[in-house]
Amino acid sequence: MYGHSNIQDLLKKVNHDSVIPLHIQVEELLMDIIKLPDYVDGKLLPKEVSLANTLGVSRSTIRQASNRLSEKNLIIRKKGIGTRVNKDMVVTKLDSWSSFSKEMLEQGKTLVNYEFNLKKVKADKNVSNKLGIDLDSKVYRLSRVRGVKDESKVYFISYFHPKVLLKKSYDYSIPLYDLIENECGYYADMSKEEITAIIANEKLSKKLNIKIGDPVLKRERVVFDRGKSALEYNIGYYKAEKFIYSVELRR
Known part of the structure; x- marks a missing residue:
């Protein structure tokens, strides 16, 4: 779906029955995704709506998790283009x-x-x-x-x-x-x-x-x-x- 063999295994990590809040699980998932070679090399991260549909969570949950990565300066967002990994981190x-x-x-x-x-x-x-x-x-x-x-x-x-x-x-x-x-x-x-x-x-x-x-x-x-x-x-x-x-x- 996203063009990288490892991401499919990562997308199975979200557990809806866990006591750990979904936004925290999604944040950990995104932390793992941004380490994959494709994304380190500049590939755009999955869009919020696509990721939300795949994981079965709301867009607000994805946004809350991605906002945390943005606050840590781990990702760079560009309107009309998408989100990429900040290679300097x-x-x-x-x-x-x-x-x-x-x-x-x-x-x-x-x-x-x-x-x-x-x-x-x-x-x-x-x-x-x-x-x-x-x-x-x-x-x-x-x-x-x-x-x-x-x-x-x-x-x-x-x-x-x-x-x-x-x-x-x-x-x-x-x-x-x-x-x-x-x-x-x-x-x-x-x-x-x-x-x-x-x-x-x-x-x-x-x-x-x-x-x-x-x-x-x-x-x-x-x-x-x-x-x-x-x-x-x-x-x-x-x-x-x-x-x-x-x-x-x-x-």
């Missing part, structure tokens, strides 16, 4: 801790590395606590500034457990946890995360090409292998106006 679910490159690939975006630095350093108190290693242990530190064409979006600093032996010759264009699994033999199984709002200092303003004092999302996480042993401690700084984190909570 990056959306990721809070329960999805995959690498940034995988998030970009899932959203059909081309990833650009603006800065790359890999070196061995001594673990300070914070890093040693996060990774469960001795103070001053030698660890690999990987720092990268990443984004899309003509714009940096995130600044990452990763510290790896001493058992993770990295080399500059590895292909860091692939998702990081795929690289660790393929080259080092460790499977990233889970992560624990904290997200805080901060303002950009001079260093962050230069890394992300923003003004000092601009809002930044700071995302800290520790990634564990299947044996619940730490693999990586990562600090990510995201341009706040370019990222939306969606959270799904169930009782």
Whole structure:
């Protein structure tokens, strides 16, 4: 109906018998639709009347949900033309801790590395606590500034457990946890995360090409292998106006 094989499965997600309000279900549905490659690439989103008829809900329900996406600057409406995805925004679910490159690939975006630095350093108190290693242990530190064409979006600093032996010759264009699994033999199984709002200092303003004092999302996480042993401690700084984190909570 809409020219994309995946959308039909998404359209089955609305449950009229659920206690979750229909407009919330439709909003979640639209969040998934705008991540499909066709729509990321500029295809017009389904019209409200067509979507309402397909889902068996009112146009006001569709409009309420789409208004929420518009308020978040995730979609762009043009009278007489239609609605498209705002390509400048990056959306990721809070329960999805995959690498940034995988998030970009899932959203059909081309990833650009603006800065790359890999070196061995001594673990300070914070890093040693996060990774469960001795103070001053030698660890690999990987720092990268990443984004899309003509714009940096995130600044990452990763510290790896001493058992993770990295080399500059590895292909860091692939998702990081795929690289660790393929080259080092460790499977990233889970992560624990904290997200805080901060303002950009001079260093962050230069890394992300923003003004000092601009809002930044700071995302800290520790990634564990299947044996619940730490693999990586990562600090990510995201341009706040370019990222939306969606959270799904169930009782």
